[in-house]
Amino acid sequence: MALAQPGARVLQMGAGFIGCIIMEALAARGVQLSVVEMGDRMVPRMMGPTAGGMIRDWCESKGVAVFTGTKVEAIEPGTPLKVRLSNGQTVEADLVISATGVRPAIGFLEGSSITCLQGVLTDASMQTNVPGIYAAGDCAEAFDKVSGKTIVSAIQPNAAEQARVAALNMAGQSASLKGVTQINVLDTLGMISTSFGNWEGVHGGDHAELTDKAAGRHLSLQFDGDVLVGCNSVGWTDHVGVMRGLVEGRVKLGAWKQHLQRDPTQLMQAYLASAQAQGGWTGADDARRR
Ligand SMILES: Cc1cc2nc3c(=O)[nH]c(=O)nc-3n(C[C@H](O)[C@H](O)[C@H](O)COP(=O)(O)OP(=O)(O)OC[C@H]3O[C@@H](n4cnc5c(N)ncnc54)[C@H](O)[C@@H]3O)c2cc1C
Structure with missing residues (x-):
């Protein structure tokens, strides 16, 4: 008998990127789902408090029990399993899934x-x-x-x-890495969120934010000088390529920074005016297509 059958009690450890993808499949099977995340919000390594909070509210509205700021302390064997949480509660589960992250398996290099x-x-x-x-x-x-x-x-x-x-x-040629792409586009039970670059912001940088919780929309932009260095969005599927283009291209926004601070939704206009004038990022065509 499948453990994740409809009505089964499933507890998932971890509400990161992979955990949210797994949740989608579990919810589609109709299980009773609980998610335990030790961070203070869902997707804490990708999303700020507002975005993480909106994703949590969305999941709860879909019937998922979400425990944040909580660790799994022990799993007692038996039928059902008894999962002891750091908040003092014990949750019964037919299936426990661990989605607590990846770590490079580099132990064999110890001592080298x-x-x-x-x-x-x-x-x-x-x-x-x-x-x-x-x-x-x-x-x-x-x-x-x-x-x-x-x-x-x-x-x-x-x-x-x-x-x-x-x-x-x-092979004897010369090539160098231009940077590390930090792009995440996540679908959590139908709620789309994104994070690009330095979404937590930089020391001394400016920040612009627009949040409409009722409409399930949030946009947070982080600047270093007049360059957009990172952003988070929830419920925002327009111009995702533009967010990437501005962040990765380190496009100097000039006066468009102030426009974006007043109205963060003007990303496409800012991109067209600034990036193309400067020769832009090589992904400009992608961005225009979106
Ligand atoms: C569930 C899941 C969903 C993901 N979704 C996305 C996504 O939507 N978008 C995205 O961009 N990325 C996603 N990723 C990440 C993506 O899969 C990885 O970034 C990518 O596979 C990394 O490639 P890699 O070659 O470095 O490692 P891997 O693809 O993991 O390959 C490493 C290989 O090395 C082998 N190996 C390990 N140690 C040794 C050893 N000592 N000797 C010999 N062989 C060894 C392993 O068995 C494995 O076959 C996801 C990952 C997971 C787990």
């Missing part, structure tokens, strides 16, 4: 001379500190121009681009 932080540290050519040894993909920690930090960004476009750069250098 290859420098590892969260992942295997590389330079812009994807070479480690040991000449001739390269890393790429989910195991690599590469420099991200947008945030100014090295990060592990475990998404497919980064893996493919890092592999291309590593391969060219290994």
